[in-house]
Amino acid sequence: MSEDDRSVARERVIESMEQSAEVYGLSRSAGRIYGVLYFSEAPLSIPELVEETGYAKSTISNVTRTLTRIGLIYRRSSEGGGRRVHYTAEREIWFSLQDVFQQYVHREIQTTLRAIQRAEAQLPDDAGTEAERIEELRETYEDLREIVTLASDFTAAELRDALESYDR
Amino acid sequence: MSEDDRSVARERVIESMEQSAEVYGLSRSAGRIYGVLYFSEAPLSIPELVEETGYAKSTISNVTRTLTRIGLIYRRSSEGGGRRVHYTAEREIWFSLQDVFQQYVHREIQTTLRAIQRAEAQLPDDAGTEAERIEELRETYEDLREIVTLASDFTAAELRDALESYDR
DNA sequence: TCGTTCGTTCGGAGTGAGCCGAACAAACAG
């Protein structure tokens, strides 16, 4: 088993992370940068990430900022108090994915609910089919909001267990 | 309460649907077209959708095709056996959202799992940190797959109830 | 049969996002 085999296997997983990133609304570069950090033994600086990924320094800088903001990677000032900044990956990706979810889906749900509520406030209850359909929408979105809120407190294993053991 | 008030309220909700569409990986036009159909009393043909939305005929044609493919709207040949095609919205959006979810997330999870499994098959068990980290990834993704699979059989209310009543 | 209406397909314009390179600011080494 050679070093080559290892890096091929690693590369394969990183490529799938690139693809996953797109699904979660991030760029491919974000997926690769996260992947490199995920497998890295030690924290990496921006020049090292440039070396590893082939992306431009500016790209690394921008992407690491957004990844840090979402909580997928951590930024640490170098141990020696040096200038260099080091990044490590959050390896419990479940929490990170939840955060991304909160950022995207929950925010969207809130926005939609506000729009629905404002529309309902404007319409009397007997306003016909419009009001009925808006009410249906609101009920579904309230369920959705509650689901997302509750799910954010679960670990993956707990969530799985909750669904498996639920008896209708 | 005027017709104007009704249409203003409707417009507000449709605008939020436009925005939601982007979050779910669809175009704004898809959000509007779905919204118009959602509130429409009767099924609408392409020319009528052109009239209602202001989009070009070709846009309507393309977008309705993708919306039909994901199951957010239904295509029906006209009653009279006529040439005209009519579209209606799936109003139980929960099912539609689940479908979109299946299309995007579940597919992505499967792809990632395959990549991980191929990588693991190539690596012996004692391959060091690479193998460990890949194994962690696999476990999380297996949970994820199970969660998505289970959740696809739940209604929104059931899912909400399952989470609310789960006792750790 | 001819004109009309409906729906799809194709090429092109406009737009936004991702990425790059250059320029810059800040902090260190010598």
Added chain:
DNA sequence: CTGTTTGTTCGGCTCACTCCGAACGAACGA
């Protein structure tokens, strides 16, 4: 103080995506 290294910011390029209009094929009515 000077040169070097690190990280950020800015303008521009490219590519993909959305949407449009035009052209086309197919089905109907007269």
